[in-house]
Amino acid sequence: MTRPLAADSPLLQPLTAGALQTANRVWMAPLTRNRADADGTPNDLQAEYYRQRAGAGLIISEGSQPSAVGQGYPSTPGVHTDAHEAGWKRIADAVHAEGGKIAVQLMHAGRISHPDTIAGQTPVAPSAIRPAGAVFTVNGEQEFPTPRELATDELPGVMAEFADAARRAVAAGIDGVELHAANGYLLHQFLADGTNQRTDSYGGSPENRARFIVEVAKATADAIGADRVGIRISPAHPFNDISEDDLSVYEVLTGRLAEIGLAYLHVLAEADDPIVGKLRAAWPNTFVLNTGFGVESDRDQFERLIADGTVDAVTVGRKFIANPDLVQRWAEGADLNEPDEATFYGGDGKGYTDYPALSA
Numbered sequence: 001m002t003r004p005l006a007a008d009s010p011l012l013q014p015l016t017a018g019a020l021q022t023a024n025r026v027w028m029a030p031l032t033r034n035r036a037d038a039d040g041t042p043n044d045l046q047a048e049y050y051r052q053r054a055g056a057g058l059i060i061s062e063g064s065q066p067s068a069v070g071q072g073y074p075s076t077p078g079v080h081t082d083a084h085e086a087g088w089k090r091i092a093d094a095v096h097a098e099g100g101k102i103a104v105q106l107m108h109a110g111r112i113s114h115p116d117t118i119a120g121q122t123p124v125a126p127s128a129i130r131p132a133g134a135v136f137t138v139n140g141e142q143e144f145p146t147p148r149e150l151a152t153d154e155l156p157g158v159m160a161e162f163a164d165a166a167r168r169a170v171a172a173g174i175d176g177v178e179l180h181a182a183n184g185y186l187l188h189q190f191l192a193d194g195t196n197q198r199t200d201s202y203g204g205s206p207e208n209r210a211r212f213i214v215e216v217a218k219a220t221a222d223a224i225g226a227d228r229v230g231i232r233i234s235p236a237h238p239f240n241d242i243s244e245d246d247l248s249v250y251e252v253l254t255g256r257l258a259e260i261g262l263a264y265l266h267v268l269a270e271a272d273d274p275i276v277g278k279l280r281a282a283w284p285n286t287f288v289l290n291t292g293f294g295v296e297s298d299r300d301q302f303e304r305l306i307a308d309g310t311v312d313a314v315t316v317g318r319k320f321i322a323n324p325d326l327v328q329r330w331a332e333g334a335d336l337n338e339p340d341e342a343t344f345y346g347g348d349g350k351g352y353t354d355y356p357a358l359s360a
């Protein structure tokens with residue numbers, strides 16, 4: 001048995017991040033689970049999954065496409081039709097009924113997609129550079145195709161899609177949105193020198209490579225208020241065939257986003273990575289850490305990181321998959337259920353809504 005947390009544990013204290021008031025500092029990390037309807041409509045099974053996890057300070061939803069071409073994998077939710085909006089309303093209502101808060105992660109997959117997933121379209125990217133490897137589709141694993149380079153005059157339309165999706169989320173009663181600029185998807189593809197070889201004002205210098213993300217953030221903030229918009233980044237994370245030699249782009253980006261006044265910065269990095277301290281120093285608002293795929297999220301380490309001011313809040317992924325009442329379990333020092341990796345991506349309620357809570 002682990003020690004229970006003291007009532008004044010930093011993990012259990014409320015936090016105000018822009019317009020988001022969270023009851024504690026243990027937030028749920030975005031987790032793709034591929035259980036939306038085939039047309040991307042969020043369904044009642046998802047509403048039940050999120051309802052069960054409403055004890056998180058803030059739930060950040062699975063990555064959700066702001067447009068049809070932005071979808072990366074089968075059965076991920078969309079935020080671009082009336083049916084999607086109605087589905088998100090059911091989720092928002094279910095989470096709010098339990099006293100929780102939820103943000104939708106807006107994820108445009110860019111080149112990490114396949115025509116089989118996006119009705120025969122060619123995936124789009126900053127540059128026509130094919131990612132190494134294969135991607136899961138409804139027809140099984142398929143080699144990545146070479147993406148189509150977005151023309152400069154198409155970019156305002158993509159920004160508008162993010163803004164419209166944010167508007168739909170808020171209209172559905174969702175508390176905020178997180179822009180997914182991590183893990184090798186479209187926004188990260190613009191930041192990284194390996195995937196962005198543009199010669200217009202969106203490529204080249206760090207200022208130029210940050211430009212698209214800054215303009216997406218501005219458009220989204222104009223749509224729903226900067227205080228409801230967070231952003232996730234993963235500096236130097238090689239996931240999805242990303243290569244980044246020049247990390248100064250993150251300091252430029254953080255400076256620009258701070259001027260817009262986004263609610264929070266969500267960084268995926270190991271806690272002792274020097275970039276964490278650098279970005280924390282450059283960021284005036286709420287700073288949130290996720291320690292990444294390699295190391296397991298650790299309660300006592302997280303408590304220390306908040307206590308010493310390294311971060312304001314943390315997000316937890318896999319432990320929330322297996323423990324709907326993770327915050328209560330951590331508070332009480334109770335044993336944890338183990339996640340079943342075989343049911344992470346796709347399927348029904350098995351390995352999704354059937355993990356037992358303590359009181360069950």
Ligand SMILES: Cc1cc2nc3c(=O)[nH]c(=O)nc-3n(C[C@H](O)[C@H](O)[C@H](O)COP(=O)(O)O)c2cc1C
Pocket residue numbers: 029030031032033061062063105180182183232268290291292293295296297315316317318319344345
């Ligand atoms: C099944 C699964 C799905 C994920 N989906 C997303 C996603 O949609 N968006 C995202 O930003 N990160 C995603 N991640 C990364 C997690 O948010 C998190 O960074 C990672 O799981 C490490 O945290 P943990 O050690 O607490 O699990 C996913 C991870 C897993 C295991």
